[in-house]
Amino acid sequence: MKQFCQYHPTKPAHWYCEKCNKALCPQCVDTRDMGGYRQGEKLHMCPNCNQQVQWLGVANIIDPxxxxxxxxxxxxxxxxxxxxxxxxxxxxxxxxxxxxxxxxxxxxxxxxxxxxxxxxxxxxxxxxxxxxxxxxxxxxxxxxxxxxxxxxxxxxxxxxxxxxxxxxxxxxxxxxxxxxxxxxxxxxxxxxxxxxxxxxxxxxxxxxxxxxxxxxxxxxxxxxxxxxxxxxxxxxxxxxxxxxxxxxxxxxxxxxxxxxxxxxxxxxxxxxxxxxGYEVNFDDFKDEETETLQAALEAEDSEIRLQRRVNQLIKDGDHDGARDLIENETAEDGISDPVLSDRYFTLLKMTGPTEKLIEHGRRHLDLIAQGGQKEAAVAAYLECLARDPGFAPEAGTLFKIGGWLNESGKRKEAIGAFNRLTKVYPEDPLVPKAYFRAAQIFNDNLLNPEKAKKILNGLLKKYPDHDIIPFVERYLGQMG
Ligand SMILES: [Zn+2]
Ligand SMILES: [Zn+2]
Structure with missing residues (x-):
């Protein structure tokens, strides 16, 4: 019977690790060049235990x-x-x-x-x-x-x-x-x-x-x-x-x-x-699919390799292992890839601890807000806020999230985000805009013009020379 990859149930396995009792496809095994005088010769290792894996033979790979x-x-x-x-x-x-x-x-x-x-x-x-x-x-x-x-x-x-x-x-x-x-x-x-x-x-x-x-x-x-x-x-x-x-x-x-x-x-x-009785060696085995895959794997950067290994550990149910791996591998340079960042965030949500989730939450929100991932950003922000009521990402990110919260109908949370911006970053250039946006939500969506006027008048008094003032005045004029 054909064996399939532990991590890719539709892909036929080429390799088998006796120690871990796992079948692996070419994408899932670690391929290393022997180097030195045996350059070009490939070693295939199990990603879990780092032992050499066994070739499963042609019969498992090819169709009749x-x-x-x-x-x-x-x-x-x-x-x-x-x-x-x-x-x-x-x-x-x-x-x-x-x-x-x-x-x-x-x-x-x-x-x-x-x-x-x-x-x-x-x-x-x-x-x-x-x-x-x-x-x-x-x-x-x-x-x-x-x-x-x-x-x-x-x-x-x-x-x-x-x-x-x-x-x-x-x-x-x-x-x-x-x-x-x-x-x-x-x-x-x-x-x-x-x-x-x-x-x-x-x-x-x-x-x-x-x-x-x-x-x-x-x-x-x-x-x-x-x-x-x-x-x-x-x-x-x-x-x-x-x-x-x-x-x-x-x-x-x-x-x-x-x-x-x-x-x-x-x-x-x-x-x-x-x-x-004809011998077939894995070094000779080549098909278009494996060739293309091999080339892609060789060109792959360390980030994608790390992601793949993390995904394997998650599929194995080893969440702590996946979390530790990310922490070790990114200890020096930090996480800059949104996909990896999301994996890490999800792992922290599941395994904690909360302090780490909050700490990574800031970095994570910056990354996905930059990428314009509205829904994910809103969800991650609310998650962090639920764990730590004092949570605040960077001012620019917080401002974006406030807007997205409002777009998704979460008015109170949106006002909360703008409010938080003015409290946590009182000197930030975005503060007047945050006040203005909050006032607009009070007036347009929460039907509370009194509250809106109060905020806008406070804005006029506090920042009389700011660029935003003409807009504030026009808006107040329209409110009547
Ligand atoms: Zn696989
Ligand atoms: Zn193994």
Whole structure:
């Protein structure tokens, strides 16, 4: 049964910590470079106990091939194989000549195609689901595997000759059906053993096909149905086009098909590697999702890493641990990230102590008020006030919160906030404005013009030269 990440219940786990009995996805384990002379080698550690974690193996990560058929169709369209497919098809269309040159050109095109297809198969089988790079290693060096593949076909043709001669047409036909059935097993053997002799040994390839079992038959069905596609396309579409385009399209479709089938065979090796006895190492495992994730994780700053660890501890129910971690990690520089600040605030609400909540409350309110998070700011302010009636954040923040309290219909609390500003920060430049706003709420919302007038007249007396006075006078005039 597939194991999923302790912290991400929908993500398959890649790792397992024996000590903590936890399955972890790549995002949740700590990945470290060995450094020094083993640079590039990665160590994977449990975030809880700092011990090295065990790889869960391919089976836990990948879907069976029949669940990802669409991925096989998409695979040749990733940049590298696509460039190669187009390039080779253009080449074969342009160099379409009768005679030796034409034949040579076909040999080059198909030599390169099978060379690259073989690289696809090898990469996929070892767990690398991204397309191989286009370089001399994948395209032109060491044609031995391609020659060996041709060797398989030569061996089949030779055997077919013998069978047809001895058993006649019917026997020969049965032989050909059987060989096409076992052909993928031969190619898989060629890749896993690198030996042509083993690949064409019936004892070997029949055993291999039976070890894979139903999956093998399914793969065979899939690739034979797929194999009909180029012919079908040829009959219904391609033959009505100009010859040069015909060659181009027909080559393109055939290469496309070849890449899919080789990718599929590689995937079957990967999926059944334990049954086949083929070793897959986690260092080789690569898929687009894990690659992107890995890159994102490497670029990640310490703040996000800290947040992730905090979230893990919260999910584990270890609230004290999460709180301590934040305190230790931010002891020097303080908290500057609103999300982390909110986590810490919530943790303090749950675990206390109140003094810390009040102390962090000020910093927290400044942060989220700056970010314009009205509702959160109002809620956090009221929470702190309930715990400590003398609580006041900075003047500017308090002024904003007063406005937001009023917006949300909490008139009395809004007046309370403006009032608090004038009491706690009597010298602050915002004080006259706070009086004015409080008076407006008394008049507009609480229908208490007497109280409003009293405040406004006090304002006129106390700050006769302030910029706000013309507005106050106009407002008083409108009140009548
Ligand atoms: Zn996870
Ligand atoms: Zn652990």
């Amino acid at each position: 091939f029949w669940k990802r058929i669409s991925d096989f169709f998409i695979y040749p369209f990733s940049q590298r194989p696509l460039i190669l497919m187009l390039g080779l098809s253009v080449l074969s269309a342009l160099l379409l000549r009768p005679g030796l040159l034409g034949v040579l050109c076909q040999i080059v095109v198909w030599g390169i195609t099978f060379k690259y297809a073989y690289a696809i198969l090898q990469a996929t089988a070892s767990g690398d689901l991204t397309a191989p790079k286009l370089n001399s290693h994948t395209l032109s060096e060491n044609f031995a595997p391609v020659v060996k593949q041709v060797g398989i076909y030569v061996a089949i043709a030779a055997a077919a000759g013998v069978v047809f001669a001895r058993l006649g047409i019917a026997g020969g036909a049965i032989f050909l059906v059987l060989t096409t059935l076992f052909l993928p097993a031969m190619i898989i053997l060629l890749v896993t053993t690198e030996s042509l002799i083993q690949a064409i040994n019936p004892m070997m390839f029949v055993t291999l096909a039976f070890r894979i079992g139903w999956g093998y038959l399914l793969m065979y069905l899939f690739y034979s149905i797929l194999g009909g596609a180029p012919a079908l396309l040829g009959r219904h579409v391609i033959q009505y086009l100009p010859p040069i385009l015909q060659v181009f399209l027909f080559t393109l479709v055939k290469i496309y098909y070849t890449f899919i089938v080789y990718h599929l065979m590689g995937y079957v090796i990967l999926q059944y590697h334990e049954d086949i």
